Amino acid sequence: MMRPTANDLTLGQRLYERLDIFARHSEDEGKLTRVFLSPQHRAAADELLGWMREAGMAAHVDAVGNVVGRYEGLVPGAPCLMMGSHIDTVRDAGKYDGNMGVLAALACVEEFNRAGERFPFAIEVVAFGDEEGVRFPVTLSGSRAIAGTFDQTTLSLRDKEGVSLRKALTGFGCDPGKIAEIARRKEQILAFVELHIEQGPVLEDAGLPVGAVTAINGASRLSVEVRGTANHAGTVPMHLRRDALAAAAEMMLAVERRGGAEPELVATVGRVDVMPGAVNVIPGLVRFTMDVRSPSDSARRRAVADIDRTIGQIAEARGVDIAITLTHEAAACRCAPELIEAIGQSIARAGLPVRELPSGAGHDAMAFSRLCPVGMIFVRCEKGISHNPAEAITVEDADISMRVLMDFIRHFDAAPLKRLDEDRPVA
Ligand SMILES: [Zn+2]
Secondary structure (H helix, E strand, O other), rough: OOOOOOOOOOHHHHHHHHHOOOOOOOOOOOOOOOOOOOOHHHHHHHHHHHHHHHOEEEEEEEOOOOOEEOOOOOOOOOEEEEEEEOOOOOOOOOOOOHHHHHHHHHHHHHHHHHHHHHHHOOOEEEEEEEOOOOOOOOHHHHHHHHHHHOOHHHHHOEOOOOOHHHHHHHHHOHHHHHHHHHHHOOEEEEEEEEEEOOOOOHHHHHHOOOOEEEEEEEEEEEEEEEEOOOOEOOOOHHHOHHHHOHHHHHHHHHHHHHHHOOOOEEEEOOOEEEOOOOOOOEOEEEEEEEEEEEEHHHHHHHHHHHHHHHHHHHHHOOOOEEEEEEEEEEOOEEHHHHHHHHHHHHHOOOOOOOOEEEEOOOHHHHOOOEEEEEEEEOOOHHHHOOOOOOOEEEEEEHHHHEEEEEEEEHHOHHHHHHHHHHHOOOO
């Protein structure tokens, strides 16, 4: 494949402009906010349905609000290569998170349709509606429903206005009673591949527009409670205090140190509550959160165990009591080695060095890990910023993304994947 010249960015320009057009589906003027099953989500879905049909796809909105477009292969009814991402956003979001993966996959099909190109497999492009989990206290509803792991009890969860997920789905025109029916069987999906902005600074730092994702990091979230004794800040000498905040500060530095002790491991304290929280009172109670992620589940568990032990030692030395609670745990999702390799080959054919990197953020692709092989392509974003209106990509990078994705599809071969799938251990 030829590298694009400065004058030949048609694919990238078209994708870039369409991302701007699509970002108009927002509940706030001048900002992008599009939450699951909102009127703006409906308008975005309708526009997407139109674009999919113009691109020669059969398209519909399924029972959980996913927009699904199918471009048949050489033989109608063939198993599919599924691609896509999410079209819900956080509040005051960027235009590229999620949306780029959907519109890039759609743009590939447009090119194939225009040229009359078909493949031994079908291509399905899916726009999931609930990746960010902003409206309801649940996430990945759309991708989990297709993967057959949708939790029916979440239908009674409510948003802050008291509207249940079930009612919101009905209002969107969906039949929540049919969600179980949209689950795919293994033989229907050859692979799921998601293109997404990196949402981190690694590619930019390496000077590369795209990269092949190796795994979506697993995560542990913990909450730590530190109990000391609240007392007068003026009357208690330093050696007679049980200062919960000073103890917590030492613990937080230990978390940071352990996070930095090995590559690809990250550990963050993101929230601290101090009680009573007064200028003249020694803090008696501190609660802080801890988030630990790694592409390796064993490395993550080891780090959590180490941090747990260190926090215990600090508490003992300072005479405070602690309680540590695990609030969330998700295993890492390993991308299929064959897909990492195939994506790398497409990047190399675009004339670029191949960089492999893990994903520190969660993605819809995780939901597919037990159904089919999963692959992800990351696209450089400016300063690694996302979940922010300052989120930015370049036309040149959009163009390279399109070329890599089209090349990947053209070379996609399900045969080695199928063989592997038979003896793939469940993670
Ligand atoms: Zn996203």
